[in-house]
Amino acid sequence: MPAPAAPSPAAIDLQLSGATHQGAPVLAAMHLRVMPGETVALTGPSGVGKTTLLRILAGLHADWQGQCHLPGRVAMVFQEPVLLPWRSALENLTLTTDCSEAAAHLALAQVGLTHRARAFPGALSLGQQRRLALARAFLVQPEVLLMDEPFVSLDPALGAEMMALVKDLRRGRDMAVVLVTHSAEEAATLAHRTLRLEGRPARLVA
Numbered sequence: 001m002p003a004p005a006a007p008s009p010a011a012i013d014l015q016l017s018g019a020t021h022q023g024a025p026v027l028a029a030m031h032l033r034v035m036p037g038e039t040v041a042l043t044g045p046s047g048v049g050k051t052t053l054l055r056i057l058a059g060l061h062a063d064w065q066g067q068c069h070l071p072g073r074v075a076m077v078f079q080e081p082v083l084l085p086w087r088s089a090l091e092n093l094t095l096t097t098d099c100s101e102a103a104a105h106l107a108l109a110q111v112g113l114t115h116r117a118r119a120f121p122g123a124l125s126l127g128q129q130r131r132l133a134l135a136r137a138f139l140v141q142p143e144v145l146l147m148d149e150p151f152v153s154l155d156p157a158l159g160a161e162m163m164a165l166v167k168d169l170r171r172g173r174d175m176a177v178v179l180v181t182h183s184a185e186e187a188a189t190l191a192h193r194t195l196r197l198e199g200r201p202a203r204l205v206a
């Protein structure tokens with residue numbers, strides 16, 4: 001009798017047979033594995049299916065076939081910060097992650113927003129909103145972090161600051177990260193390896 005298969009050591013193990021949007025094939029068969037502590041950049045032309053792949057991993061896209069093994073705690077950072085507009089920066093952390101106020105204050109300090117704890121998102125700059133979204137994602141101590149172009153439309157200096165912040169926050173955590181980006185610089189700065197989606201339906205190429 002064959003021995004039972006050992007559990008996969010990968011944090012992300014996706015065996016995809018295919019994915020569609022309204023019946024139209026978007027993603028072809030592919031196998032994506034990301035190890036704990038590893039950051040993978042996902043690149044490819046606009047409209048190829050990068051966000052769709054990320055949303056499959058996040059459990060936000062239903063039209064796909066295959067198998068996906070992920071740990072329990074998954075956080076996603078969207079292109080837009082997606083904050084609660086009528087809640088303060090502090091409440092955006094406490095209400096969405098169930099953390100204590102003390103933990104939220106600490107998280108705000110880590111992203112340089114101590115002085116904006118009581119501000120509403122509309123009173124924050126885009127860079128500050130992005131930092132708040134990052135703080136929220138890291139607060140749940142995710143085992144998998146999915147980031148969809150988190151630095152897009154930031155000026156180069158702020159983009160560099162945010163990348164340094166992500167490096168700081170992920171240090172010492174055994175977190176698997178998938179970063180969707182169009183920027184070779186972001187990929188080179190943050191990722192251990194880069195994968196590219198190409199074609200229609202898209203395939204994963206190294």
Ligand SMILES: Nc1ncnc2c1ncn2[C@@H]1O[C@H](COP(=O)(O)OP(=O)(O)OP(=O)(O)O)[C@@H](O)[C@H]1O
Nearest residue numbers: 021022026044045046047048049050051052053180
């Ligand atoms: N809600 C939707 N309904 C129908 N088609 C969709 C929907 N969302 C995405 N698509 C289509 O699926 C394909 C993949 O879209 P997706 O957003 O995953 O691409 P992407 O690689 O992330 O693009 P970009 O780099 O421009 O963000 C595109 O052709 C898009 O038009």
